[in-house]
Amino acid sequence: MFFDWLKNRPFNGLQAMTAAAMIGVMIAGAAQAQDAVTKEEEELAANSVTHQMYLDMKLGKLNIHGDNAVVEALVLQRDIPVSYDYIATLMRTPNAFGDGPACIVCHGSNDPAKSYRGMDLSSCEGILRGSTERPSRQIIVPGEPEKSLLVKMLRNNRMPLGVPFFEPVSSEAISKVKAWINDGAKDDETFQQKVLPLFAEEDAFGSETACIECHKSHRDPPSFNEVNLKSYEGIMKGAWSGTRGKEGKPGIPIVVPFDAEASALVQRLTMNRMPPGIDPGSEPNHPNTLLLMQWIEQGAWCK
Amino acid sequence: MFFDWLKNRPFNGLQAMTAAAMIGVMIAGAAQAQDAVTKEEEELAANSVTHQMYLDMKLGKLNIHGDNAVVEALVLQRDIPVSYDYIATLMRTPNAFGDGPACIVCHGSNDPAKSYRGMDLSSCEGILRGSTERPSRQIIVPGEPEKSLLVKMLRNNRMPLGVPFFEPVSSEAISKVKAWINDGAKDDETFQQKVLPLFAEEDAFGSETACIECHKSHRDPPSFNEVNLKSYEGIMKGAWSGTRGKEGKPGIPIVVPFDAEASALVQRLTMNRMPPGIDPGSEPNHPNTLLLMQWIEQGAWCK
Amino acid sequence: MFFDWLKNRPFNGLQAMTAAAMIGVMIAGAAQAQDAVTKEEEELAANSVTHQMYLDMKLGKLNIHGDNAVVEALVLQRDIPVSYDYIATLMRTPNAFGDGPACIVCHGSNDPAKSYRGMDLSSCEGILRGSTERPSRQIIVPGEPEKSLLVKMLRNNRMPLGVPFFEPVSSEAISKVKAWINDGAKDDETFQQKVLPLFAEEDAFGSETACIECHKSHRDPPSFNEVNLKSYEGIMKGAWSGTRGKEGKPGIPIVVPFDAEASALVQRLTMNRMPPGIDPGSEPNHPNTLLLMQWIEQGAWCK
Numbered sequence: 001m002f003f004d005w006l007k008n009r010p011f012n013g014l015q016a017m018t019a020a021a022m023i024g025v026m027i028a029g030a031a032q033a034q035d036a037v038t039k040e041e042e043e044l045a046a047n048s049v050t051h052q053m054y055l056d057m058k059l060g061k062l063n064i065h066g067d068n069a070v071v072e073a074l075v076l077q078r079d080i081p082v083s084y085d086y087i088a089t090l091m092r093t094p095n096a097f098g099d100g101p102a103c104i105v106c107h108g109s110n111d112p113a114k115s116y117r118g119m120d121l122s123s124c125e126g127i128l129r130g131s132t133e134r135p136s137r138q139i140i141v142p143g144e145p146e147k148s149l150l151v152k153m154l155r156n157n158r159m160p161l162g163v164p165f166f167e168p169v170s171s172e173a174i175s176k177v178k179a180w181i182n183d184g185a186k187d188d189e190t191f192q193q194k195v196l197p198l199f200a201e202e203d204a205f206g207s208e209t210a211c212i213e214c215h216k217s218h219r220d221p222p223s224f225n226e227v228n229l230k231s232y233e234g235i236m237k238g239a240w241s242g243t244r245g246k247e248g249k250p251g252i253p254i255v256v257p258f259d260a261e262a263s264a265l266v267q268r269l270t271m272n273r274m275p276p277g278i279d280p281g282s283e284p285n286h287p288n289t290l291l292l293m294q295w296i297e298q299g300a301w302c303k
Numbered sequence: 304m305f306f307d308w309l310k311n312r313p314f315n316g317l318q319a320m321t322a323a324a325m326i327g328v329m330i331a332g333a334a335q336a337q338d339a340v341t342k343e344e345e346e347l348a349a350n351s352v353t354h355q356m357y358l359d360m361k362l363g364k365l366n367i368h369g370d371n372a373v374v375e376a377l378v379l380q381r382d383i384p385v386s387y388d389y390i391a392t393l394m395r396t397p398n399a400f401g402d403g404p405a406c407i408v409c410h411g412s413n414d415p416a417k418s419y420r421g422m423d424l425s426s427c428e429g430i431l432r433g434s435t436e437r438p439s440r441q442i443i444v445p446g447e448p449e450k451s452l453l454v455k456m457l458r459n460n461r462m463p464l465g466v467p468f469f470e471p472v473s474s475e476a477i478s479k480v481k482a483w484i485n486d487g488a489k490d491d492e493t494f495q496q497k498v499l500p501l502f503a504e505e506d507a508f509g510s511e512t513a514c515i516e517c518h519k520s521h522r523d524p525p526s527f528n529e530v531n532l533k534s535y536e537g538i539m540k541g542a543w544s545g546t547r548g549k550e551g552k553p554g555i556p557i558v559v560p561f562d563a564e565a566s567a568l569v570q571r572l573t574m575n576r577m578p579p580g581i582d583p584g585s586e587p588n589h590p591n592t593l594l595l596m597q598w599i600e601q602g603a604w605c606k
Numbered sequence: 607m608f609f610d611w612l613k614n615r616p617f618n619g620l621q622a623m624t625a626a627a628m629i630g631v632m633i634a635g636a637a638q639a640q641d642a643v644t645k646e647e648e649e650l651a652a653n654s655v656t657h658q659m660y661l662d663m664k665l666g667k668l669n670i671h672g673d674n675a676v677v678e679a680l681v682l683q684r685d686i687p688v689s690y691d692y693i694a695t696l697m698r699t700p701n702a703f704g705d706g707p708a709c710i711v712c713h714g715s716n717d718p719a720k721s722y723r724g725m726d727l728s729s730c731e732g733i734l735r736g737s738t739e740r741p742s743r744q745i746i747v748p749g750e751p752e753k754s755l756l757v758k759m760l761r762n763n764r765m766p767l768g769v770p771f772f773e774p775v776s777s778e779a780i781s782k783v784k785a786w787i788n789d790g791a792k793d794d795e796t797f798q799q800k801v802l803p804l805f806a807e808e809d810a811f812g813s814e815t816a817c818i819e820c821h822k823s824h825r826d827p828p829s830f831n832e833v834n835l836k837s838y839e840g841i842m843k844g845a846w847s848g849t850r851g852k853e854g855k856p857g858i859p860i861v862v863p864f865d866a867e868a869s870a871l872v873q874r875l876t877m878n879r880m881p882p883g884i885d886p887g888s889e890p891n892h893p894n895t896l897l898l899m900q901w902i903e904q905g906a907w908c909k
Contacts, residue, residue, distance in 0.1 A: 048718040048739060054775065062772035070771045070882040071707050080721070083714045085728050089698045092392045094399075094591070096700075101374050105594060108386045112351040115383070122388050133351055165373045166365035169357065276373040288700065291711060395695045397702075397894065404677050408897060411689045415654040418686070425691050436654055468676045469668035472660065579676040 049078055071287055075294070082295040084124050084302050090288050091121045097154050097289050098282040100275025124302035135261075142300040145293035152267070154292070155284035159268045160207040161214075165277070167206035169270040173198050174205065177269065178260035185257040187232040199229040205269055218251070227254065235265070352381055374590055378597070385598040387427050387605050393591050394424045400457050400592050401585040403578025427605035438564075445603040448596035455570075457595070458587035462571040463510040464517075468580070470509035472573040476501050477508065480572070481563035488560040490535040502532040508572055521554070530557065538568070655684055677893055681900070688901040690730050690908050696894050697727045703760050703895050704888040706881025730908035741867075748906045751899035758873075760898070761890040765874040766813040767820075771883070773812035775876040779804050780811065783875065784866035791863040793838040805835040811875055824857070833860065841871070 037055065044051035053074070056062045062073055074080070090096040091103045104122040110132045112118035118133035120126030127150070130139040139150040158165075168174075180186075180195045198204040199211040215227040218240045226241040228234030238251030254264040261267075273280065340358065347354035356377070359365045365376055377383070393399040394406045407425040413435045415421035421436035423429030430453070433442040442453040449455075461468075471477075483489075483498045501507040502514040518530040521543045529544040531537030541554030557567040564570075576583065643661065650657035659680070662668045668679055680686070696702040697709045710728040716738045718724035724739035726732030733756070736745040745756040764771075774780075786792075786801045804810040805817040821833040824846045832847040834840030844857030860870040867873075879886065 048724075049720070050718060050722050050724075050739060053722075057772050057774045058776060071711070073772070074712055074722070074882060075707075080712060081715065083710060083728065085714065086698060086708060086710055089708065092389060093396070093699065101378075101590065102389060102392065104386060104389055105374070106377055106383060108388065109384065112353065114352070116353050116356075116377070118351075118353075122386065133353060166360050166376070168360045170361060276377060287707065291707075395692060396699065404681075404893065404897075405692060405695065407689060407692055408677070409680055409686060411691065412687065415656060417655070419656050419659075419680070421654075421656075425689065436656060469663050469679070471663045473664060579680060 049080060052078065072290075076290060079294075079298070081298055082291050084295070087127070087292060087295050088122075088124070090292065091127075097275065097286050097292075098278045100278045103275065106276075128300065128302075140296055140300050143297060145296040148293075148296050151289070151293055151296065153271060153274045154286075154289050156268060156271070156273060157280040158270070158272045160205055160209040160211060161280055162207040162209060163205060165272050171206070174266070174269055178266055181255055181260040181263050181266065182258060185236075185255050191232065196232065226251070239264070352383060355381065375593075379593060382597070382601070384601055385594050387598070390430070390595060390598050391425075391427070393595065394430075400578065400589050400595075401581045403581045406578065409579075431603065431605075443599055443603050446600060448599040451596075451599050454592070454596055454599065456574060456577045457589075457592050459571060459574065459576060460583040461573070461575045463508055463512040463514060464583055465510040465512060466508060468575050474509070477569070477572055481569055484558055484563040484566050484569065485561060488539075488558050494535065499535070529554070542567070655686060658684065678896075682896060685900075685904070687904060688897050690901070693733070693898060693901050694728075694730070696898065697733075703881065703892050703898075704884045706884045709881065712882075734906065734908075746902055746906050749903060751902040754899075754902050757895070757899055757902065759877065759880045760892075760895050762874060762877070762879060763886040764876070764878045766811055766815040766817060767886055768813040768815060769811060771878050777812070780872070780875055784872055787861055787866040787869050787872065788864060791842075791861050797838065802838070832857070845870070 037059070041051070041055055041058070045055045053062065075082070094100070094102045096102065106116045107119040107121040109115035110118050110120045110126065110129065112133040117131035118136075119131040119139070120129070128140060130149075131137045137149060139148060139153075141147045145151050176195055176198065180191055185191075199215075202208055202210045204210070211229045214222075214224045215229045217223045217228050217230075218226045218234070218237065220226045220241055225239045227239050228237065235255060236253075238253045238255075240251040252264075256262045340362070344354070344358055344361070348358045356365070378385070397403070397405045399405065409419045410422040410424040412418035413421050413423045413429065413432065415436040420434035421439075422434040422442070423432070430443060433452075434440045440452060442451060442456075444450045479498055479501065483494055488494075502518075505511055505513045507513070514532045517525075517527045518532045520526045520531050520533075521529045521537070521540065523529045523544055528542045530542050531540065538558060539556075541556040541558075543554040555567075559565045643665070647657070647661055647664070651661045659668065681688070700706070700708045702708065712722045713725040713727040715721035716724050716726045716732065716735065718739040723737035724742075725737040725745070726735070733746060736755075737743045743755060745754060745759075747753045751757050782801055782804065786797055791797075805821075808814055808816045810816070817835045820828075820830045821835045823829045823834050823836075824832045824840070824843065826832045826847055831845045833845050834843065841861060842859075844859040844861075846857040858870075862868045
């Protein structure tokens with residue numbers, strides 16, 4: 001889904017998405033000379049990614065140059081299968097997704113007494129099994145990288161920006177938000193007096209920044225992800241950035257009534273971005289994160 | 304032992320120890336609000352490192368923030384098992400313990416004709432077997448990271464600082480020191496006239512620096528490791544830094560009479576820090592070195 | 607062959623070769639004191655790389671100091687066996703040979719529909735099999751690192767410098783060069799009027815630089831690789847740099863009449879340096895590339 005979207009975007013969209021990683025991407029001002037394509041060239045291209053690439057080069061469809069841009073063009077856009085062998089390397093290598101320890105340092109066993117979340121990222125079976133500590137959770141949704149918790153953990157910063165890693169995840173403020181959602185997320189007096197003001201309050205969630213400094217309207221900029229936490233209506237409209245430009249589509253919900261744990265609003269307040277200690281400014285579209293997403297998109301196969 | 308000591312130290316001690324690696328460690332000025340701990344929380348914490356962490360977060364016991372500091376707090380202090388799988392990665396990855404080649408490039412076989420020291424670091428069995436070249440040596444003392452040669456080789460610079468990697472290890476000066484120790488390390492005329500002056504002599508051991516420039520008293524600063532090479536008495540008192548503050552304890556011996564090879568004084572003059580070519584200023588407490596030490600502390604298990 | 611040559615060169619030649627990687631190499635002005643070598647020392651050295659090193663240290667033969675220089679001296683010059691285990695690590699690690707994606711990201715299967723060139727670099731069998739896409743090709747010539755395509759791909763920049771990765775490899779200009787070679791590489795009217803002028807023309811091959819700006823005589827500097835593309839005679843003399851100083855030897859041919867694909871002149875115009883996106887200024891003698899070459903020199907054994 002994510003990669004379908006990626007594949008259909010113009011190059012300047014691709015450029016915007018991974019701007020930090022793709023410095024140097026350029027779009028040729030004029031198309032290349034487009035020679036006639038021979039039948040032989042078409043036949044060769046039918047079963048060969050190499051000849052598909054040659055054909056596109058000849059047709060002037062590939063005129064990016066720069067660093068990681070070629071990887072986007074060679075692997076992501078062409079849906080080259082990503083092997084578990086490579087995913088295994090990423091899971092056991094320090095700094096694979098940005099500066100930080102290797103995943104398997106903290107997540108190397110299904111025993112919750114030995115490994116955070118009882119999660120074993122050192123084998124393909126372990127990745128598919130997910131976190132075994134109750135409540136157990138899948139971390140991979142095969143075919144759906146953006147819905148996969150493993151990907152979210154690598155890309156999403158804990159909010160508000162600047163909150164320390166060890167800020168309690170069950171503070172009074174967070175508990176109020178959770179209780180409100182688990183009671184049905186109603187627009188009642190409790191919400192208006194006890195919950196809504198938290199989003200405007202500095203220091204409510206462990207950082208000096210108030211939520212609404214960055215999430216105040218459905219337009220980005222200035223509102224990151226086009227989230228509006230200034231009113232009940234704004235919150236329930238969700239994140240517009242995920243659906244922007246698709247006429248008539250609602251935003252992506254950030255509150256799931258009666259299920260605080262499944263609500264992005266709570267997840268973002270409680271889940272520290274991985275690997276621990278990573279700079280919140282680190283590129284969420286790290287090339288290896290994109291390759292992990294492609295592996296999931298392709299089905300997350302072990303062989 | 305090392306980690307017991309680490310675990311019991313206050314955070315500012317921890318900070319001092321790995322200062323270079325832990326920039327950004329901060330101690331919250333005030334303790335967090337310490338809510339009452341419920342029985343459920345205690346039960347959850349009993350068999351889960353995740354819930355132990357939550358509990359400590361709630362109790363305000365974890366208020367470090369910064370980069371590698373979270374790893375210290377998440378893995379080292381909590382004694383999370385380090386898997387051989389991760390150690391295997393470190394042994395075959397360039398720059399794993401600081402800039403330099405992967406361990407297995409030089410140490411990949413038990414045949415001394417093919418591999419330095421006849422040491423095979425590419426398998427767990429090989430690591431446990433140690434160097435097979437005579438005199439063969441264990442490089443791991445399970446449970447005792449600080450006594451393990453593998454750890455010493457990664458942390459200790461060859462002395463004096465600045466000595467080239469290929470400076471002979473059996474020079475006349477080094478031979479005199481070894482002979483003195485192997486003869487019983489007595490305070491005789493030979494020692495006073497032929498050995499002691501070497502420690503005060505520039506260029507005696509291959510560097511412009513004389514030993515006593517950095518090792519002149521039992522106080523650090525100015526004396527690194529609180530070693531004093533200015534007199535027989537000073538040398539035999541050993542390194543005070545290892546026992547500092549423990550009333551009545553002697554220093555750690557640097558001379559083992561009748562056994563030059565086992566004497567730190569000789570080892571430090573002859574053993575090049577690994578990996579070859581590493582900058583002597585490189586952090587001895589590299590996060591991966593600490594994780595290797597934890598694996599040894601935990602028993603150096605292969606599975 | 608390559609390493610024989612390397613092993614027999616004086617250290618300042620070694621220094622010149624890997625200048626960027628070996629900053630800090632120094633030759634001691636005076637030889638070390640050369641003590642007499644005992645019979646015991648000689649016997650110990652016979653079957654031990656460690657004692658061979660000790661002996662050479664004693665004899666003052668190893669007085670390099672600096673960073674990667676020790677690796678050259680410890681591994682390359684002493685022909686320490688490089689294990690496939692290490693090669694396997696390199697093939698699956700990002701940035702192993704310079705900044706860029708891991709080899710197995712694009713080359714992980716023998717199916718040309720799934721992997722560029724139908725090449726599987728994730729197993730030793732796959733490396734030995736080479737590219738299976740027709741025309742299939744060996745990428746390793748055991749014992750001959752400099753003739754191995756895998757090595758060439760890692761070291762040689764596509765020409766002219768600055769040409770974008772996705773510049774078509776079958777442009778009109780390149781096709782003319784290929785046709786000329788496949789017709790026998792004769793010094794005829796077609797060559798003089800249609801082919802030779804291309805090497806003097808800016809933009810002929812996708813970069814602003816004309817070939818002859820850097821390849822104009824058999825002397826380097828100013829002519830890289832001592833290639834001269836200014837005349838038929840110059841081209842057919844080949845690259846002098848490969849044979850320089852060997853009296854009476856011809857240059858290494860860059861044109862193989864009747865075989866354009868085997869001609870370095872065409873290869874350099876069509877083959878992008880690996881990994882994709884690597885800076886053309888990256889050190890061609892990356893330490894890991896040298897270790898890969900040593901593995902091939904030693905026979906490219908899988909165990």
